[in-house]
Amino acid sequence: MRSDLxxxxxxxxxxxxxxxxxxxxxxxxxxxxxxxxxxxKKLITTPHVISGLYYNSADTIFPALEVLRAAVEKEGIPIELDAAAEYMMDDYFETLLADKTPLLTINGKYVLVEFSYVAHPPNYRTIFFDLKMAGYEPILAHPERYMYLHQQFEVYRELFETGILLQVNLLSLMGYYGSRVQKVAMQLLEEGLVHFIGSDVHHQKHIDTISGFEMNRSLEKLFDKGLLRNEQL
Ligand SMILES: [Fe+2]
Incomplete structure (x- = not known):
């Protein structure tokens, strides 16, 4: 059983x-x-933008989206497809912000960002502030996967309180990244700090894991905290 969310x-x-x-x-x-x-029913896919690795932009993403949409339609797969991006909060992202380059958004306002897995950006508060001042609503991808935050739960609360939206991976809830990440993902839900659940699917192994997802009462209760916005997309 799946959740409508x-x-x-x-x-x-x-x-x-x-x-x-x-x-x-x-x-x-x-x-x-x-x-x-x-x-x-709807997938808003989010290619990486990472300094030195993937310099994706509207110029690479939207032509690829058009080709894929046509192929999906030709195959008769009943699903809506859209695209934005997942921005690593690095020096390149700061350049985009400083240059006022229009960022790729989910539903016209949300910008999906991620932290490095090694350490959070030292100036993350400033970057989030600048993003908001530019009219965007930042979503932090998979906060549960940043192990360095596990012992600093107050950072999660601080982000939430300053209006940063948090997106937990469905794969995390299923234990794909290990029990510590799973535990923090559940804890974030329990504390009512989560606004979005995302699949973060990259490849077949992720699909195989997600296929085993079953909604249970306790998860349903957590999803029902009223904060989740997936259905508004
Ligand atoms: Fe991702």
């Missing part, structure tokens, strides 16, 4: 050859076909 996904890597997600269009179609079979 999860029909709309806002975090994945399904556009071919743009990042470490789908490699070819056949990969993309296979992943999307399976996500559709799992019940998803």
């Amino acid at each position: 999860l029909l709309h996904d806002m975090h994945s890597h399904l556009l071919p050859a743009l990042d470490d997600g789908a490699k070819h269009i056949e990969d993309s179609l296979s992943l999307i076909r399976q996500l559709s079979a799992l019940g998803y």
Whole structure:
């Protein structure tokens, strides 16, 4: 059984050859076909933008989206496809912000950002402030995966209180990244700090894991805290 809240996904890597997600269009179609079979109705896919690795922008993302949309339609897969980006909060991202480069948004206002897995940006408060001043609503991707924050739960609360939206990975809730990440993901839900659940699907192994997802009472109760915005997408 799936939750209606999860029909709309806002975090994945399904556009071919743009990042470490789908490699070819056949990969993309296979992943999307399976996500559709799992019940998803809308996917807002989010290629990485990372300094030195993936300089994606509207110029790489939207043409790829058009090609994939046409292929999805041709295959008759009943799913809506859109795209934004997942920005690493690094020096390149700060350049984009300083230059006032329009960022790729989810639903016209949300900007999906991630921290490095080694340490959070020392100036994350300033960057979030600048993002908000520029009219964006920042969403921090998978806060539960930043192990250095596990012992600083107050940072999660601080982010929440300053209006940063938090997006937990469905894969985390299922234990894909280990029990510590799973525990923090659950704790974030229990404390009512989570605004979005994302799949963060990159490849088949992720689909295989998500396929085993079953809604249970305690999860349903956590999803019902009233904060989750997936269905508004
Ligand atoms: Fe991601």
